[in-house]
Amino acid sequence: MPVREIGFNGLILEFLEKRILFVTGKGGVGKSTVAIALGIRAALEGKRVIVVEVASTENASRVFRQAEVGFKEVEMANDLWAISIDPEDSMKEYVLLQLKVKAMRDLLFRSRMFTYLAAATPGLNELVTIGKIWELALPERKLKHGRRYDLVIVDAPATGHGISFLQSPRTFANIARVGPIHSQASQLQAMINDHRQTGSVIVTLPEEMPVNETANLEAELTGDVDVAVDRIIMNALYPDRYSAKDLKAIKRLKKSDDPEIRAAGRAAISQATRTESQREQLERLKSLVSAPVSTLPFIFTPEIDLSAARRLAEEIS
């Protein structure tokens, strides 16, 4: 086997040693970008990693759409694999692995039974999706010739739905008291609650509402849901550019005759005001949560794409 080149000399992130990481947070905080950045970082650290998008999350991420990632493992960037999990496909694959007789499988697939079963059984889609995540993380894949991954990073659904997503194995283990679904669900629940192998990262923004929601989310995850929270990443922090003395000088710019200089002064003041409240929110977050908090800088590009994710990958601490 060829020796893998380790392309990263910085700090090794110990939570990337886990097998499964769920990246979650409120909608619009940059969850997908951070999930991909974490994937790039793990790949740089020499890990075989796959980033999983759960089909129909709040926004199908731009990067995934551009790379045309579907229900098939594809290499999105160097050493970074990706898959978009579709519940219906997962269900089919599950049955495929359960039923060895081909005629039987064909009969089932033709009958549209899955569609009916999924429609009648709330939460079944979530359950089979988690089942697929588990399969991807197995050292010995169930899938023939399946690639082995060291780490599976899941771009999980946003806050509210994310909680019920992670709880679906328990819900099912409770609903089905005995039988194959019960034992499968119990197995998945054990995986989710295994703090040594499975963890989560909460992504948030330096603003009032996301900070509050993050504190609640952490409490729920570490409480009832029983999932380890390894990191809280505060995304999109402005650079702290100006001293008090600088700001005094900048404020005088509004008296300038040049409209461009006045505009530049205005933009600087506006960002400085935001920066100050961002730092307050960062401190507030730290006082509210128990997991370690790290930050990522705001990226000043029109749209956040793969190259932005690459830049962020090296900044994660």
Added chain:
Amino acid sequence: MPSIGDILEGNRICICAGSGGVGKTTTSAAIALGMAARGHKVCVLTIDPAKRLADSLGLEELGNEASRVDPALFAEQGIEVESGGELWAMMLDAKETFDALVARHAEDAAARDRVLNNRIYQQISGALAGSQEYMAMEKLFELHSEGRFDLLVLDTPPSRNALDFLDAPTRLTQFIEGKSLQIFIKPTGFAAKVAGRGAGVVISVLKRIVGFDLLADLSEFFTAFSGMIDGFQDRAHRVSDLLSDDQTCFVIVTGSQGDSVEEAVFFHSKLIENGMHFGGAIVNRVRYRLTTKIPKVKALTKSLESELEDADLAHEVAKNFCEYDVLALRDERSIKALRESLGDEPVIRVPYLDTDVHDIAGLNQINEYLFADEASRIDLATGS
């Protein structure tokens, strides 16, 4: 370009829709406050307001019933309320609303308890996909029927897909009817035809994979619901009708990034397709362009140097402005694309303010934009 006040003129219901993280809750609260100040009796139905926003509205103890925001709080902020204007607010509790709905449609207490105590019902009543959306509409319908308010403003739940909202009534009733499950319980007649040849074999295979126990439990759940199906259906139809009523108006809230705008355009086309009445789009956190020419770091550093007498600082301020302008240009482009896609429909821009909005003063600040005409909005935002 009309203001939100013009758009809502004559409407009884305003539904704020959009994907997560675009400021729907804040926008809904601002609209409700603005309309109340203009002399309407308004109630805003929200899902999960920021704690500080709720606090500032004096709504700490808020539950599944509407309560009135103390008018003294407006006076404190110097907000004049025209006569008759009242602001009410409530926080939706999907499970409580679902329970109340079951209680309403159950034939008797025993039937009600059979559902409420059913294990599957307890697991899903808060979490079933679409149930939160439907319960929000259910509550809206209830308040509308009571006729206590001039205007109801609904902050829609942060669903995975803004469209979940539109077909939630249908999906929920279809689910409760349990048609799809009949195939597993009684694989004969129609059900067998749907399932195709060899349904019996298929069922037995499925039972092996899924477990008979689970199928039996589901069956029990749907049986418990069976007596209520007519009531639920009838109600869902009326809720659906209310959504397409002439006096119901959808407002799409969006961010200024490309993907957010794309989703708004898509949602708009679906609204039109479904015969809903679209009022306009509100774009939040817009960075207005502050100059017409594109700034260059080098040249700007030079001209700033003479004013600031500090080369490093001049460079930092210049870079800061160029970075700002990149984002402002992006916002300009995506809003132009939005306007083109929406045709003549109103698009209201709210600037990216220097501070977060989490109190009445902040909501009032947003309203300076929402309730102004386009020209005054631009003047306000660019400081010209």
